[in-house]
Amino acid sequence: MIRRSLSPALVLAWLALGSGGAPAAEPPSLTVFAAADLAFAFREIVPRFEKALGVRVTLVLGSTGQLAQQIEHGAPADVFFAADQTFVDRLVAERALLGETRALYAQGRLVLATPKTFAPKLTELRRLTDPSVRRVAIANPAHAPYGRAAEEALRKTGVWEAIRPKLVYGENIRHTLQFLQTAAVDAGIVALSVANVPEIDWVAIDPGLHAPLNQAAAVVRRSARPEVGLAFIQFVNGPEGRPIMKRHGFRLPGEF
Amino acid sequence: MDLFPVWLSLRVALTATALTLLIGIPVALLLARRRFPGRNVLEAAVVLPLVLPPTVLGYYLLLVIGNRGPVGRALAALGVELAFTWGAAVLAACVGSIALVIKSAQAGFESVDRQLEQAARTLGRSEWSVFWSVTLPLAWRSVLAGGVLAFCRALGEFGITLMVAGNIPGRTQTLPLAIYDRVQAAQMDEANALALIAVAAVVVLLFGLSRLARLRY
Numbered sequence: 087m088i089r090r091s092l093s094p095a096l097v098l099a100w101l102a103l104g105s106g107g108a109p110a111a112e113p114p115s116l117t118v119f120a121a122a123d124l125a126f127a128f129r130e131i132v133p134r135f136e137k138a139l140g141v142r143v144t145l146v147l148g149s150t151g152q153l154a155q156q157i158e159h160g161a162p163a164d165v166f167f168a169a170d171q172t173f174v175d176r177l178v179a180e181r182a183l184l185g186e187t188r189a190l191y192a193q194g195r196l197v198l199a200t201p202k203t204f205a206p207k208l209t210e211l212r213r214l215t216d217p218s219v220r221r222v223a224i225a226n227p228a229h230a231p232y233g234r235a236a237e238e239a240l241r242k243t244g245v246w247e248a249i250r251p252k253l254v255y256g257e258n259i260r261h262t263l264q265f266l267q268t269a270a271v272d273a274g275i276v277a278l279s280v281a282n283v284p285e286i287d288w289v290a291i292d293p294g295l296h297a298p299l300n301q302a303a304a305v306v307r308r309s310a311r312p313e314v315g316l317a318f319i320q321f322v323n324g325p326e327g328r329p330i331m332k333r334h335g336f337r338l339p340g341e342f
Numbered sequence: 343m344d345l346f347p348v349w350l351s352l353r354v355a356l357t358a359t360a361l362t363l364l365i366g367i368p369v370a371l372l373l374a375r376r377r378f379p380g381r382n383v384l385e386a387a388v389v390l391p392l393v394l395p396p397t398v399l400g401y402y403l404l405l406v407i408g409n410r411g412p413v414g415r416a417l418a419a420l421g422v423e424l425a426f427t428w429g430a431a432v433l434a435a436c437v438g439s440i441a442l443v444i445k446s447a448q449a450g451f452e453s454v455d456r457q458l459e460q461a462a463r464t465l466g467r468s469e470w471s472v473f474w475s476v477t478l479p480l481a482w483r484s485v486l487a488g489g490v491l492a493f494c495r496a497l498g499e500f501g502i503t504l505m506v507a508g509n510i511p512g513r514t515q516t517l518p519l520a521i522y523d524r525v526q527a528a529q530m531d532e533a534n535a536l537a538l539i540a541v542a543a544v545v546v547l548l549f550g551l552s553r554l555a556r557l558r559y
Binding site: 117122125144145146147148155156158159160161162260261264267283308 | 401404405408409410411414423425426505508509510511512513523525526527528
Protein backbone atom coordinates (compact mmCIF):
# COMPACT_ATOMS: atom_id res chain seq x y z
CA MET A 87 0.00 0.00 0.00
CA ILE A 88 0.90 3.64 -0.05
CA ARG A 89 1.94 3.59 3.54
CA ARG A 90 3.99 0.48 3.11
CA SER A 91 6.07 1.62 0.15
CA LEU A 92 6.42 5.38 0.39
CA SER A 93 6.41 6.30 4.04
CA PRO A 94 9.31 4.09 5.18
CA ALA A 95 11.44 5.44 2.36
CA LEU A 96 10.71 9.00 3.41
CA VAL A 97 11.24 8.27 7.09
CA LEU A 98 14.58 6.65 6.27
CA ALA A 99 15.59 9.64 4.19
CA TRP A 100 14.64 11.96 7.00
CA LEU A 101 16.63 9.97 9.55
CA ALA A 102 19.62 9.76 7.24
CA LEU A 103 19.63 13.53 6.99
CA GLY A 104 19.48 13.81 10.74
CA SER A 105 23.17 13.20 11.13
CA GLY A 106 24.16 15.92 8.72
CA GLY A 107 21.28 18.29 9.08
CA ALA A 108 20.36 18.57 12.72
CA PRO A 109 22.13 21.57 14.15
CA ALA A 110 21.63 20.09 17.60
CA ALA A 111 25.02 20.39 19.26
CA GLU A 112 26.11 23.96 18.68
CA PRO A 113 29.79 24.61 19.37
CA PRO A 114 30.46 27.68 21.52
CA SER A 115 30.63 30.57 19.11
CA LEU A 116 30.05 34.26 18.79
CA THR A 117 27.34 35.35 16.35
CA VAL A 118 28.07 38.73 14.81
CA PHE A 119 25.30 40.56 12.93
CA ALA A 120 27.04 43.08 10.70
CA ALA A 121 26.01 45.59 8.06
CA ALA A 122 26.83 44.51 4.53
CA ASP A 123 29.43 47.25 4.06
CA LEU A 124 31.68 45.38 6.51
CA ALA A 125 31.86 42.28 4.29
CA PHE A 126 35.43 42.76 3.10
CA ALA A 127 36.93 44.27 6.26
CA PHE A 128 35.41 41.62 8.54
CA ARG A 129 36.61 38.83 6.28
CA GLU A 130 40.08 39.86 7.43
CA ILE A 131 39.32 40.82 11.02
CA VAL A 132 37.22 37.80 12.02
CA PRO A 133 39.91 35.11 11.47
CA ARG A 134 42.41 37.19 13.49
CA PHE A 135 39.93 37.56 16.34
CA GLU A 136 39.16 33.83 16.25
CA LYS A 137 42.86 33.06 16.50
CA ALA A 138 43.54 35.61 19.22
CA LEU A 139 40.68 34.54 21.52
CA GLY A 140 40.07 30.95 20.43
CA VAL A 141 36.41 31.64 19.71
CA ARG A 142 34.48 30.57 16.62
CA VAL A 143 32.68 33.48 14.98
CA THR A 144 29.52 33.15 12.89
CA LEU A 145 29.24 36.20 10.68
CA VAL A 146 25.78 37.17 9.42
CA LEU A 147 25.79 39.99 6.88
CA GLY A 148 22.66 41.84 5.88
CA SER A 149 21.04 45.23 5.61
CA THR A 150 21.22 47.18 8.84
CA GLY A 151 17.43 47.67 8.94
CA GLN A 152 16.65 43.99 8.52
CA LEU A 153 19.25 42.83 11.04
CA ALA A 154 17.96 45.39 13.56
CA GLN A 155 14.44 44.08 13.04
CA GLN A 156 15.57 40.52 13.71
CA ILE A 157 17.48 41.47 16.86
CA GLU A 158 14.38 43.30 18.08
CA HIS A 159 12.46 40.04 17.71
CA GLY A 160 15.00 37.89 19.50
CA ALA A 161 17.52 36.77 16.87
CA PRO A 162 20.42 34.85 18.48
CA ALA A 163 23.01 37.54 17.78
CA ASP A 164 25.69 38.38 20.34
CA VAL A 165 26.84 41.66 18.88
CA PHE A 166 25.47 44.05 16.27
CA PHE A 167 27.50 46.29 13.93
CA ALA A 168 25.17 48.76 12.26
CA ALA A 169 26.01 50.95 9.29
CA ASP A 170 24.14 53.76 11.03
CA GLN A 171 24.29 54.63 14.72
CA THR A 172 20.59 55.55 14.85
CA PHE A 173 19.63 51.87 14.53
CA VAL A 174 21.85 51.03 17.49
CA ASP A 175 20.44 53.90 19.54
CA ARG A 176 16.88 52.79 18.81
CA LEU A 177 17.63 49.23 19.92
CA VAL A 178 19.38 50.50 23.04
CA ALA A 179 16.27 52.56 23.84
CA GLU A 180 14.16 49.42 23.34
CA ARG A 181 16.46 47.57 25.69
CA ALA A 182 17.45 45.03 23.02
CA LEU A 183 21.08 46.18 23.09
CA LEU A 184 23.30 46.96 26.09
CA GLY A 185 23.75 50.75 26.12
CA GLU A 186 26.96 50.61 28.14
CA THR A 187 28.66 48.57 25.37
CA ARG A 188 27.74 50.99 22.57
CA ALA A 189 30.76 52.28 20.67
CA LEU A 190 31.37 54.14 17.43
CA TYR A 191 33.66 52.09 15.22
CA ALA A 192 33.77 53.89 11.89
CA GLN A 193 32.46 56.56 9.61
CA GLY A 194 31.40 55.43 6.17
CA ARG A 195 32.27 57.14 2.90
CA LEU A 196 30.37 57.16 -0.37
CA VAL A 197 31.84 56.71 -3.83
CA LEU A 198 30.46 57.23 -7.32
CA ALA A 199 31.23 54.04 -9.22
CA THR A 200 31.08 52.96 -12.84
CA PRO A 201 31.67 49.50 -14.30
CA LYS A 202 34.99 49.29 -16.21
CA THR A 203 32.96 48.40 -19.31
CA PHE A 204 31.27 51.81 -19.17
CA ALA A 205 33.26 54.65 -20.70
CA PRO A 206 34.01 57.35 -19.91
CA LYS A 207 34.43 56.98 -16.19
CA LEU A 208 32.09 59.34 -14.31
CA THR A 209 33.79 61.81 -12.00
CA GLU A 210 30.92 63.89 -10.62
CA LEU A 211 27.33 63.29 -9.59
CA ARG A 212 25.96 65.83 -12.10
CA ARG A 213 27.09 63.60 -14.95
CA LEU A 214 24.50 61.00 -13.88
CA THR A 215 21.94 63.08 -15.82
CA ASP A 216 23.77 62.28 -19.09
CA PRO A 217 21.55 60.34 -21.50
CA SER A 218 24.34 57.77 -21.89
CA VAL A 219 23.77 56.79 -18.25
CA ARG A 220 20.59 54.73 -18.41
CA ARG A 221 20.54 52.97 -15.04
CA VAL A 222 21.90 54.10 -11.68
CA ALA A 223 22.11 51.80 -8.65
CA ILE A 224 21.88 52.95 -5.06
CA ALA A 225 21.00 51.04 -1.90
CA ASN A 226 17.36 51.31 -0.89
CA PRO A 227 17.05 54.68 0.90
CA ALA A 228 14.05 53.42 2.85
CA HIS A 229 16.16 51.17 5.08
CA ALA A 230 19.81 51.11 3.97
CA PRO A 231 21.98 53.86 5.53
CA TYR A 232 24.20 54.22 2.45
CA GLY A 233 21.08 54.50 0.31
CA ARG A 234 19.75 57.28 2.48
CA ALA A 235 23.11 59.09 2.32
CA ALA A 236 23.18 58.61 -1.47
CA GLU A 237 19.74 60.17 -1.76
CA GLU A 238 20.85 63.14 0.36
CA ALA A 239 23.93 63.67 -1.79
CA LEU A 240 21.88 63.47 -5.01
CA ARG A 241 19.31 65.92 -3.64
CA LYS A 242 22.00 68.35 -2.51
CA THR A 243 23.59 68.19 -5.96
CA GLY A 244 20.18 68.95 -7.43
CA VAL A 245 19.95 65.89 -9.68
CA TRP A 246 17.63 63.67 -7.58
CA GLU A 247 14.42 64.44 -9.47
CA ALA A 248 16.17 64.22 -12.85
CA ILE A 249 17.69 60.78 -12.28
CA ARG A 250 14.84 59.22 -10.28
CA PRO A 251 13.51 57.32 -13.31
CA LYS A 252 16.95 55.75 -13.76
CA LEU A 253 17.32 54.50 -10.19
CA VAL A 254 17.61 50.83 -9.32
CA TYR A 255 17.52 49.97 -5.61
CA GLY A 256 19.81 47.36 -4.11
CA GLU A 257 18.63 45.50 -1.01
CA ASN A 258 21.83 46.49 0.80
CA ILE A 259 25.23 47.82 -0.20
CA ARG A 260 26.62 44.46 -1.35
CA HIS A 261 23.59 43.93 -3.56
CA THR A 262 24.06 47.42 -5.01
CA LEU A 263 27.72 46.64 -5.69
CA GLN A 264 26.66 43.47 -7.49
CA PHE A 265 24.59 45.51 -9.98
CA LEU A 266 27.80 47.39 -10.79
CA GLN A 267 30.04 44.32 -10.92
CA THR A 268 27.75 42.65 -13.44
CA ALA A 269 27.44 45.93 -15.39
CA ALA A 270 23.66 45.66 -15.06
CA VAL A 271 23.75 49.41 -14.37
CA ASP A 272 25.91 52.16 -15.88
CA ALA A 273 26.69 53.86 -12.59
CA GLY A 274 26.00 53.60 -8.89
CA ILE A 275 26.71 54.94 -5.44
CA VAL A 276 28.27 52.46 -3.01
CA ALA A 277 30.38 52.43 0.13
CA LEU A 278 34.10 53.05 -0.23
CA SER A 279 34.60 49.98 1.99
CA VAL A 280 33.33 47.62 -0.72
CA ALA A 281 34.46 49.62 -3.79
CA ASN A 282 37.87 48.03 -4.25
CA VAL A 283 36.80 45.26 -6.62
CA PRO A 284 38.35 44.70 -10.05
CA GLU A 285 35.17 45.30 -12.07
CA ILE A 286 34.60 48.96 -11.20
CA ASP A 287 36.17 52.43 -11.22
CA TRP A 288 35.24 54.94 -8.55
CA VAL A 289 35.74 58.48 -7.26
CA ALA A 290 35.00 59.58 -3.71
CA ILE A 291 31.90 61.71 -3.09
CA ASP A 292 32.29 64.86 -0.96
CA PRO A 293 31.19 63.83 2.58
CA GLY A 294 29.78 67.33 3.02
CA LEU A 295 26.90 66.36 0.72
CA HIS A 296 25.27 64.06 3.27
CA ALA A 297 24.85 63.65 7.01
CA PRO A 298 27.84 61.76 8.44
CA LEU A 299 27.50 57.97 8.27
CA ASN A 300 28.51 57.34 11.85
CA GLN A 301 28.53 53.61 12.48
CA ALA A 302 28.07 52.11 15.92
CA ALA A 303 28.16 48.65 17.49
CA ALA A 304 26.76 47.24 20.71
CA VAL A 305 26.33 43.92 22.51
CA VAL A 306 22.91 42.25 22.40
CA ARG A 307 21.17 42.10 25.78
CA ARG A 308 20.11 38.46 25.33
CA SER A 309 23.66 37.37 24.56
CA ALA A 310 24.86 34.50 26.72
CA ARG A 311 28.46 35.73 26.50
CA PRO A 312 28.37 39.52 26.45
CA GLU A 313 32.03 39.77 27.45
CA VAL A 314 33.11 38.06 24.20
CA GLY A 315 30.91 40.37 22.14
CA LEU A 316 32.42 43.36 23.88
CA ALA A 317 35.88 41.93 23.26
CA PHE A 318 35.06 41.77 19.54
CA ILE A 319 33.99 45.42 19.45
CA GLN A 320 37.21 46.37 21.25
CA PHE A 321 39.21 44.21 18.84
CA VAL A 322 37.74 46.04 15.83
CA ASN A 323 38.50 49.37 17.52
CA GLY A 324 41.91 48.19 18.73
CA PRO A 325 45.42 48.08 17.29
CA GLU A 326 44.65 44.96 15.20
CA GLY A 327 41.33 46.07 13.77
CA ARG A 328 41.91 49.74 13.08
CA PRO A 329 44.55 49.40 10.32
CA ILE A 330 42.32 46.89 8.51
CA MET A 331 39.25 49.12 8.80
CA LYS A 332 41.29 52.08 7.57
CA ARG A 333 42.63 50.11 4.60
CA HIS A 334 39.03 49.30 3.63
CA GLY A 335 38.13 52.96 3.40
CA PHE A 336 36.54 53.70 6.76
CA ARG A 337 37.32 56.82 8.75
CA LEU A 338 38.00 55.79 12.32
CA PRO A 339 36.86 57.08 15.72
CA GLY A 340 39.13 59.93 16.70
CA GLU A 341 39.58 60.97 13.08
CA PHE A 342 36.18 62.56 12.61
CA MET B 343 32.82 23.67 0.31
CA ASP B 344 30.43 23.62 3.24
CA LEU B 345 27.53 21.29 2.43
CA PHE B 346 25.56 22.06 5.59
CA PRO B 347 22.94 24.14 3.68
CA VAL B 348 22.20 21.14 1.45
CA TRP B 349 21.48 18.78 4.35
CA LEU B 350 19.55 21.43 6.22
CA SER B 351 17.39 22.24 3.22
CA LEU B 352 16.59 18.59 2.49
CA ARG B 353 15.70 17.98 6.11
CA VAL B 354 13.58 21.13 6.30
CA ALA B 355 11.79 20.37 3.03
CA LEU B 356 11.07 16.74 3.96
CA THR B 357 9.82 17.67 7.43
CA ALA B 358 7.70 20.47 6.01
CA THR B 359 6.22 18.20 3.33
CA ALA B 360 5.29 15.58 5.92
CA LEU B 361 3.62 18.24 8.07
CA THR B 362 1.77 19.87 5.18
CA LEU B 363 0.41 16.46 4.09
CA LEU B 364 -0.64 15.70 7.65
CA ILE B 365 -2.49 18.99 8.02
CA GLY B 366 -3.39 19.59 4.39
CA ILE B 367 -5.22 16.33 3.63
CA PRO B 368 -7.89 16.72 6.35
CA VAL B 369 -8.40 20.37 5.39
CA ALA B 370 -8.71 19.40 1.72
CA LEU B 371 -11.25 16.72 2.61
CA LEU B 372 -13.20 19.19 4.67
CA LEU B 373 -13.29 21.71 1.82
CA ALA B 374 -14.19 19.06 -0.74
CA ARG B 375 -16.97 17.35 1.22
CA ARG B 376 -18.57 19.69 3.70
CA ARG B 377 -20.63 22.85 3.32
CA PHE B 378 -20.32 24.92 6.49
CA PRO B 379 -20.44 28.60 7.45
CA GLY B 380 -17.08 30.21 6.87
CA ARG B 381 -16.10 27.72 4.19
CA ASN B 382 -15.40 30.52 1.70
CA VAL B 383 -13.30 32.32 4.27
CA LEU B 384 -11.26 29.17 4.90
CA GLU B 385 -10.82 28.59 1.18
CA ALA B 386 -9.54 32.17 0.76
CA ALA B 387 -7.28 31.87 3.80
CA VAL B 388 -5.71 28.74 2.35
CA VAL B 389 -4.47 30.50 -0.79
CA LEU B 390 -3.48 33.70 1.04
CA PRO B 391 0.16 32.59 1.52
CA LEU B 392 0.46 32.25 -2.26
CA VAL B 393 -0.80 35.78 -2.79
CA LEU B 394 1.11 37.69 -0.08
CA PRO B 395 4.76 38.48 -0.81
CA PRO B 396 6.92 36.02 1.19
CA THR B 397 8.85 38.72 3.03
CA VAL B 398 5.60 40.35 4.15
CA LEU B 399 4.33 36.99 5.32
CA GLY B 400 7.65 36.41 7.06
CA TYR B 401 7.43 39.72 8.84
CA TYR B 402 3.95 38.97 10.20
CA LEU B 403 5.04 35.50 11.26
CA LEU B 404 7.98 37.07 13.08
CA LEU B 405 5.61 39.39 14.91
CA VAL B 406 3.75 36.29 16.11
CA ILE B 407 6.58 33.87 16.90
CA GLY B 408 9.32 36.38 17.79
CA ASN B 409 10.22 36.81 21.46
CA ARG B 410 7.77 39.73 21.68
CA GLY B 411 4.93 37.96 19.87
CA PRO B 412 2.11 36.09 21.62
CA VAL B 413 3.16 32.63 20.39
CA GLY B 414 6.84 33.40 20.93
CA ARG B 415 6.18 34.39 24.53
CA ALA B 416 4.03 31.33 25.18
CA LEU B 417 6.72 29.05 23.75
CA ALA B 418 9.43 30.83 25.74
CA ALA B 419 7.44 30.11 28.91
CA LEU B 420 7.72 26.43 27.98
CA GLY B 421 11.43 26.83 27.34
CA VAL B 422 11.05 26.47 23.57
CA GLU B 423 12.55 28.89 21.12
CA LEU B 424 11.15 28.76 17.59
CA ALA B 425 12.17 31.98 15.84
CA PHE B 426 15.66 31.85 14.26
CA THR B 427 15.95 28.08 14.64
CA TRP B 428 15.67 25.37 12.00
CA GLY B 429 12.13 24.82 13.29
CA ALA B 430 11.30 28.32 12.08
CA ALA B 431 12.63 27.34 8.65
CA VAL B 432 10.25 24.36 8.71
CA LEU B 433 7.38 26.64 9.69
CA ALA B 434 8.30 29.03 6.86
CA ALA B 435 8.38 26.17 4.35
CA CYS B 436 5.01 24.84 5.61
CA VAL B 437 3.32 28.22 5.37
CA GLY B 438 4.70 28.78 1.90
CA SER B 439 3.72 25.38 0.54
CA ILE B 440 0.58 24.12 2.30
CA ALA B 441 -1.79 25.78 -0.19
CA LEU B 442 -0.35 23.59 -2.94
CA VAL B 443 -1.18 20.39 -1.03
CA ILE B 444 -4.65 21.55 -0.06
CA LYS B 445 -5.76 22.80 -3.47
CA SER B 446 -4.39 19.78 -5.29
CA ALA B 447 -5.80 17.23 -2.82
CA GLN B 448 -9.14 19.06 -2.72
CA ALA B 449 -9.46 18.76 -6.49
CA GLY B 450 -8.60 15.07 -6.19
CA PHE B 451 -11.21 14.41 -3.49
CA GLU B 452 -13.86 16.34 -5.43
CA SER B 453 -13.33 14.14 -8.46
CA VAL B 454 -13.83 10.87 -6.53
CA ASP B 455 -17.10 9.15 -7.45
CA ARG B 456 -19.26 9.41 -4.32
CA GLN B 457 -21.19 6.25 -5.30
CA LEU B 458 -18.09 4.16 -4.78
CA GLU B 459 -17.84 5.49 -1.24
CA GLN B 460 -21.54 4.79 -0.72
CA ALA B 461 -21.04 1.23 -1.95
CA ALA B 462 -18.29 0.71 0.61
CA ARG B 463 -20.55 2.07 3.35
CA THR B 464 -23.40 -0.30 2.38
CA LEU B 465 -20.87 -3.10 2.77
CA GLY B 466 -20.42 -2.04 6.38
CA ARG B 467 -17.14 -0.14 6.17
CA SER B 468 -16.54 2.63 8.73
CA GLU B 469 -15.88 6.20 7.55
CA TRP B 470 -12.22 5.78 8.48
CA SER B 471 -11.97 2.61 6.45
CA VAL B 472 -13.84 4.16 3.49
CA PHE B 473 -11.33 7.00 3.45
CA TRP B 474 -8.27 4.74 3.49
CA SER B 475 -9.53 2.05 1.11
CA VAL B 476 -11.63 4.07 -1.37
CA THR B 477 -11.28 7.87 -1.21
CA LEU B 478 -7.54 8.25 -0.72
CA PRO B 479 -6.45 5.61 -3.26
CA LEU B 480 -8.72 7.18 -5.90
CA ALA B 481 -7.43 10.68 -5.15
CA TRP B 482 -3.86 9.53 -4.59
CA ARG B 483 -2.40 11.00 -7.77
CA SER B 484 -3.66 14.48 -6.93
CA VAL B 485 -2.46 14.20 -3.34
CA LEU B 486 0.96 13.02 -4.48
CA ALA B 487 1.14 15.82 -7.05
CA GLY B 488 0.35 18.33 -4.31
CA GLY B 489 3.00 16.79 -2.08
CA VAL B 490 5.62 17.01 -4.83
CA LEU B 491 4.76 20.64 -5.54
CA ALA B 492 4.88 21.41 -1.82
CA PHE B 493 8.28 19.71 -1.48
CA CYS B 494 9.71 21.74 -4.35
CA ARG B 495 8.26 24.96 -2.98
CA ALA B 496 9.62 24.11 0.48
CA LEU B 497 13.09 23.40 -0.89
CA GLY B 498 13.15 26.72 -2.70
CA GLU B 499 11.60 28.80 0.10
CA PHE B 500 13.51 32.04 0.53
CA GLY B 501 11.60 35.12 1.66
CA ILE B 502 9.73 33.79 4.68
CA THR B 503 12.78 31.84 5.85
CA LEU B 504 15.03 34.91 5.63
CA MET B 505 12.69 36.79 7.95
CA VAL B 506 11.78 34.19 10.58
CA ALA B 507 14.84 31.93 10.59
CA GLY B 508 17.49 34.49 9.69
CA ASN B 509 20.45 33.73 7.50
CA ILE B 510 22.80 32.25 10.08
CA PRO B 511 25.54 30.10 8.56
CA GLY B 512 25.70 26.64 10.13
CA ARG B 513 22.35 27.04 11.85
CA THR B 514 19.53 28.37 9.69
CA GLN B 515 21.21 29.11 6.37
CA THR B 516 19.25 26.93 3.94
CA LEU B 517 20.33 26.21 0.38
CA PRO B 518 18.50 29.17 -1.23
CA LEU B 519 19.88 31.54 1.42
CA ALA B 520 23.38 30.15 1.00
CA ILE B 521 23.19 30.66 -2.77
CA TYR B 522 21.93 34.22 -2.25
CA ASP B 523 24.80 34.91 0.15
CA ARG B 524 27.43 33.55 -2.26
CA VAL B 525 26.01 35.56 -5.17
CA GLN B 526 26.11 38.73 -3.07
CA ALA B 527 29.69 38.02 -2.07
CA ALA B 528 30.51 37.51 -5.78
CA GLN B 529 31.59 33.91 -5.05
CA MET B 530 29.99 32.67 -8.24
CA ASP B 531 31.76 29.29 -8.33
CA GLU B 532 30.31 28.27 -4.98
CA ALA B 533 26.92 29.72 -5.89
CA ASN B 534 26.85 27.72 -9.12
CA ALA B 535 27.93 24.52 -7.36
CA LEU B 536 25.19 24.90 -4.73
CA ALA B 537 22.57 25.67 -7.38
CA LEU B 538 23.64 22.56 -9.29
CA ILE B 539 23.30 20.46 -6.13
CA ALA B 540 19.81 21.88 -5.56
CA VAL B 541 18.74 20.91 -9.06
CA ALA B 542 20.32 17.46 -8.81
CA ALA B 543 18.69 16.78 -5.44
CA VAL B 544 15.25 17.63 -6.77
CA VAL B 545 15.69 15.55 -9.91
CA VAL B 546 16.88 12.49 -7.97
CA LEU B 547 14.14 12.77 -5.35
CA LEU B 548 11.34 13.32 -7.86
CA PHE B 549 12.60 10.49 -10.05
CA GLY B 550 12.68 8.15 -7.07
CA LEU B 551 9.23 9.25 -6.02
CA SER B 552 7.73 8.68 -9.46
CA ARG B 553 9.27 5.19 -9.51
CA LEU B 554 7.71 4.44 -6.14
CA ALA B 555 4.35 5.79 -7.26
CA ARG B 556 4.41 3.64 -10.36
CA LEU B 557 5.21 0.54 -8.34
CA ARG B 558 2.15 1.21 -6.26
CA TYR B 559 -0.40 1.94 -9.01
